[in-house]
Structure formats: C-alpha cells, structure tokens
Amino acid sequence: MGSVSDEVPEGAITRHLTGGRSAETGTLPSEGVRRMFDRIAPVYDAMNRLMTAGLDQRWRRITVERAVRPGDRVLDACCGTGDLAIAAAGRGGKVTGLDFSERMLDRARAKDPSIEWVRGDVLSLPFPDASFDAVTVGFGVRNVDDLEAGVCELRRVLRPGGLLGILEITRPTGMLAPFYRVWFDNVIPALGRLLPGGAAYTYLPASVRRFPPPAELAALLQRNGFDGVRFERFAGGIVALHVGTAA
Numbered sequence: 001m002g003s004v005s006d007e008v009p010e011g012a013i014t015r016h017l018t019g020g021r022s023a024e025t026g027t028l029p030s031e032g033v034r035r036m037f038d039r040i041a042p043v044y045d046a047m048n049r050l051m052t053a054g055l056d057q058r059w060r061r062i063t064v065e066r067a068v069r070p071g072d073r074v075l076d077a078c079c080g081t082g083d084l085a086i087a088a089a090g091r092g093g094k095v096t097g098l099d100f101s102e103r104m105l106d107r108a109r110a111k112d113p114s115i116e117w118v119r120g121d122v123l124s125l126p127f128p129d130a131s132f133d134a135v136t137v138g139f140g141v142r143n144v145d146d147l148e149a150g151v152c153e154l155r156r157v158l159r160p161g162g163l164l165g166i167l168e169i170t171r172p173t174g175m176l177a178p179f180y181r182v183w184f185d186n187v188i189p190a191l192g193r194l195l196p197g198g199a200a201y202t203y204l205p206a207s208v209r210r211f212p213p214p215a216e217l218a219a220l221l222q223r224n225g226f227d228g229v230r231f232e233r234f235a236g237g238i239v240a241l242h243v244g245t246a247a
C-alpha cells in the first residue's frame, strides 16, 4: 500500500515544503512524474479500463480518426503503455511513441514490437523540426512540468499544416458533476491507495483540478503556433479532445 510519503520521491517532498509541489496539489516536477509512472506501469491499463468503464479505447480511436491520416508520420508523445500509438498505427500512420518512463515503454514494446518506441522528454524532443505530419498526446500534457514549453516543442516537430490531437481529462460542469466529484475525487484515490504507486491516484484528480479547462487550453494552443483549434467533449464532459493545425 502506498502513502504519499513513501511513493513521492524525496525531491518532490522537499519542493512541497518549499514550493507547494506534491501529489495532493497535482503538481510534481518531471522526475517525480517519471518515477510515479514507473511505479504504476503494472496496473496502469487495468486502472484505465476500470476508471472509464472501458470507454478510454473508444476515445483514443476517435482521437486518431480526427488527427491521423493514412501514411502520416506520427509522433505519439507521452505514449505510456502505447494504446494511442497502436491506434494511430491501426489508422495507417508510421508511428513513433515517446515517453520518459522506461517501465511504461516496456509495456508498450511488449504490446507491439513493430512500432518505434523512444525514451525521451516532451520538453526536449529528440527529433528535428517538422519531422511529423501528426502529433497525438493522450492523457499526457496535464503531466508535463511546463505546459506551454511542451506545446512549443510539439509544434516544433510538426510540419506546417500538420495536425495536433490532445486527448485529456476535464471536469464536467453539468448534471454529471456531482457524481464525477464523488467517483474521481474520493473513490479513485481510495482505490489507488490499495495499489502499488497509490499516490498517483491522489495526484490524478488534483492534477485535473489545476489543469486549464478546455476553452483555456484551446487559447493556449492558439497562442503557441496552432490555427483553427477546436475541441469536443466526450462522456458528459469528463474528457476533451482538442485538434489544431500547425501554423
């Protein structure tokens, strides 16, 4: 069973004392995020299916339908255990999956050895400018230490006219909101405490709370090199997909 103090690296706790960064505030430095995903890699897919009642794979399919065209060179950044990259390959993309957690990448490699899996940081992508026709990110940008710098890196590796698709968790404002609060803010962290890397499931709802809502994220993308940014919400607004074109 994990507690915040034994699951979050010492560096993060020090920052917590000095700068307010912790699993509870939903802000961790990159190294803390990487170590957290290394720890939860064995349960990550099962928790995704459980938390979304299996809808997560459908959302990934819609993401690649909107952002990836057959034959595209595709970067799936923050690829984790690889499901979105695999969906992009199924759509006919020539896909590179990138993540900084080696344990998450191990799972991805085991699922599909034919895809190129690269260890790297979104904040410093190991690719030349304009290398890709499409970039996808599934449930990843929320975790990047400097969101604006990460978006600029994603823009840099896209060719002008290339598409960016960002799938991310959001907070519903309508009828689902009370149910969501109980499920996401209470049940998920409680379940997480039973698992290895349990602090991740305290970090998860907290990171969604402090992440920009869809209209703000769209504006941030527009300010950082993307045109025609639009977003759609799924499942009563618990998830949003943003798509924009590299200017």
Ligand SMILES: C[S@@+](CC[C@H](N)C(=O)[O-])C[C@H]1O[C@@H](n2cnc3c(N)ncnc32)[C@H](O)[C@@H]1O
Pocket: 030, 033, 034, 037, 077, 078, 079, 080, 081, 082, 083, 084, 098, 099, 100, 101, 104, 120, 121, 122, 123, 137, 138, 139, 140, 143, 144, 145
């Ligand atoms: C919630 S998982 C999403 C995995 C996958 N995209 C999916 O659809 O399930 C977030 C992933 O982002 C990765 N990540 C977070 N910040 C990163 C960064 N700066 N560079 C590379 N990977 C990062 C984590 O290691 C983790 O595997």
